[in-house]
Amino acid sequence: VTTGFSHAARSPAGRTSVADAVAWIDAQVAPLAAEMVALAHAAGRVLAQDAVATAAMPPADQAAIDGFALRGDETVGASAYNPRSFRLAAADGAVLAPGAARLVSAGDPLPVGADAVVALEHVQPGPSGSGEVIDAVAAGHGIEPRGRHVMPGTTLLEAGRRLHPHDIGLLAAAGITRVPVIGRPRVRCFLPTVTSVGSGAPLADANGPLLQALIERDGGDAMELRRIGRDLAAIAQALRAVEADLVIVAGGTGRGADDQAAAALAEAGELAIHRLALHPGETAGLGRTPAGVPVLLLPGAPAACLWAYELLAGRAVRRRAGRNPALPFRRREMTTARKIVSAIGMTEIVPVRCLSEDRIEPVASAAAGIAAAVRPDGFVVISEGSEGVPAGAVVAVHLYATC
C-alpha cells in the first residue's frame, strides 16, 4: 500500500523547460531508414532520396495539339486556295506512309515518319478517305519533342520532401513506380489504467482513440494501444518487452500513488527527464527502453495528455517519420482582444477563439478540461519567460482550420 510523501513539493524550479525537452528529443530521435513503397501508396510519405527521372517526358515525340500527324515537308505551299490532299491513315497504325496523315490527339505519340501536326481546323474532308490540308506547317509544328519537359537524369523532387498527391502524378508520368521513403514509425501506446474507481463510474478511455488519431496524423502507425495495470511492475514489464520505433505511456505520471510510470521507466530503462515546465502536461517525462527505444511519458488526464503529446510526443513521431518536426498547424500572427495570463516559468497552452480574420480571444484555461481545449479555433503557446500578453498584442496562433 502506497500512501504518499515520496515526492518533492511542486515547484517550477524542479522542472525541465520545454525547450530542453525538445532538444533531448531532437538529439535522441532520428528518422527511420528508407523503405521502397509503390507510388500509389506514397502520398504523405517523405522522400528518402532525390527522385530522379529515369525516362524522358514526354517519352517520345508526341502531338502537342489535336490534329493530323504528317510529314511537314509534304505541306509546302498548302493554303485554302491550294489544298494538299493526304490519304487518311488508320488510327492505330504505328508507321505513317508517305502521303498519308493520321488523326491524333494532344499527348498521343507520333506515328513513325510523321514530324508535324496540322490543327484540325486546317484540314477539310476530301474525297474517298482523303483529307485536304489548307495550311503549310514546318517539321516540328504541333509537336512536343521527346524530353522537352524532363530529360532522364533530371532531379524531379528532392530528398526530404513530403509527397503531395500532385507529386505522385509527376513521378508516375516520369515512369517511376516505386519510391524510397522514410519508414512509418511503429508506435506502441501503453495506457496504465485505474482498476478500482472510488465512486463507481468507470473512466472513459479518452486517450486511446485520441493517441491513435494523433499518431496517424503525424505519419506513425499506432500499432498497439494496450491498457495495462497502473502499478510499477506492470509498466516496467511492458517497457522491457517492447519492440517498436517509439513508445508512449499515457497515464501513471502523477504524483504520489499515481507516479509509477517514471519509476518504472527508471527501473526498466532510463528516465532522462521528468516533470516539465508545461501546463497542462506538468507530469510528462522522457527516456529510453533498455533496447534504446525512445519513451514518452504522458499524463493520463485527457487535456494534459493531448498537450504533452502535441509539444513532445508528436515531435518525436514526426521526426521518426522524417517530417517537419514543428507543430502541424497553420500558424498565423493575430491580435488578442483580451489579456492572456500565464504563470512565469511555465510554458502554457491557451485555447483561443477567432473573433475575425485577424483577432482572437483566449477561452477558458486549458486546465478547464479537454472540452475547453478542442472546441475553440486554435491555441497559443505562451513561453516560459512570459507572464502573458496584454490585450492588443500580436501572438502566434496555431489554427485548427481557417477562421
Next chain:
Amino acid sequence: VTTGFSHAARSPAGRTSVADAVAWIDAQVAPLAAEMVALAHAAGRVLAQDAVATAAMPPADQAAIDGFALRGDETVGASAYNPRSFRLAAADGAVLAPGAARLVSAGDPLPVGADAVVALEHVQPGPSGSGEVIDAVAAGHGIEPRGRHVMPGTTLLEAGRRLHPHDIGLLAAAGITRVPVIGRPRVRCFLPTVTSVGSGAPLADANGPLLQALIERDGGDAMELRRIGRDLAAIAQALRAVEADLVIVAGGTGRGADDQAAAALAEAGELAIHRLALHPGETAGLGRTPAGVPVLLLPGAPAACLWAYELLAGRAVRRRAGRNPALPFRRREMTTARKIVSAIGMTEIVPVRCLSEDRIEPVASAAAGIAAAVRPDGFVVISEGSEGVPAGAVVAVHLYATC
C-alpha cells in the same frame, strides 16, 4: 477505322464555363448517407449528426489537484500551529472512513465519503501511517465536481464538422465510442489506354497513382483503377456495369479518334456537359451512368487530368464525402511580381513560385506539362472574364505548403 472530322472546331464559344460545371456538380452530387464507425477510425470523417454527450465530464467528482482526499469539515481549525491528524488510507479503497485521508492524483475519482482535496504541500508525515493536515479546506476544495465541463445532453460537436484528432479525444472523454459519419465515397476510375503506340515507348500510367492519391486526400476510396480499351464499346461497357458512388474516366476525351469517352457516356448514360472553358482541361465532361451515378470525364494528359480533377472531380468527391467542396489548399492573397497572361473566356490555371511570404511569380504555363505544374509552390486560378493580371496586382494563391 475512325479517321476524324466528326467534331466541331475548337472555340471558346462552344464551351461550358467552369462556374456552370461547378453548379451542375453541386446540384447533382449529394453527400452519402451516414454510417457508424468506431471513434478511433473517425478522424478526418465528417459528423453526420450532432455529437451529444451521453455522460457527464467529469463522470464523477474527481480530484482537481494532487493531494489528499478527505472530509473538509474534519479540517476545521487546522494550521501549521495546529495540525490535524488523519489516518492514511490505502490507495485503492473505494470508501473513505471518517478520520481518514487518501492520496489522490489530479483526475482521480474521489473515494466515497471524501468531499475535498488538500494539496500535498499542506500535509506532513505524522507517526505510524498518519498524516498531519496544516491547512483547513472547505467541502469542494481541490475538487472538480461531476459535470463541471460537460453535462449529459450537451452538444459537443455539430453535424458537418470534419473530425480533428483533438475532437476524437473530446468524444472519447465524453464516453462516446462510435459516431455517425458521412459515408466514404467509393470511386471507380477507368483509364482508357492507347493499346498501340506509334513510336514504340509505352506511355507511363501517370493518372492511376495520381487519381488514387487525390481521391484519398479528398476522403474517397479509390476502390478501382482499371485500364480499359480506348474505344467506345469498351468505355460504354464499363459505364453500364458500374456500381459506385462516383465514376471517373481519365483519358479518351480528346477530339477526333480519341473522343470516345464522351460518345460512350452519351450512349451508355447521359452526357450533360462536354468541353469546358478550362485550361488545362478543355476536354473534360460531366454526366451520369444509367444508374444515375455521377461521371466525370477527365483528359488523359497528366497535367490536364490533374487540373480537371482539382476543379471538377475533386469537388464531386468532397461533396459526396460531406466535406467542404472548395479547393483543399491554403489560400492566401499575395502580390504577383510579374504579369500573368490568360486567354479571355477561359479559366486558366497558372502555377506560381513564392518569392517571399507575400510575393509570387508565375512559372511556365500549366500547358508545359505536369513537371511545371507540380514543382512550384502553388497556383492561381484566372477566371474566364479576365485576360490576366498586371505585375503588382494582388491575387488569391492556392498554396501546397507554407512559403
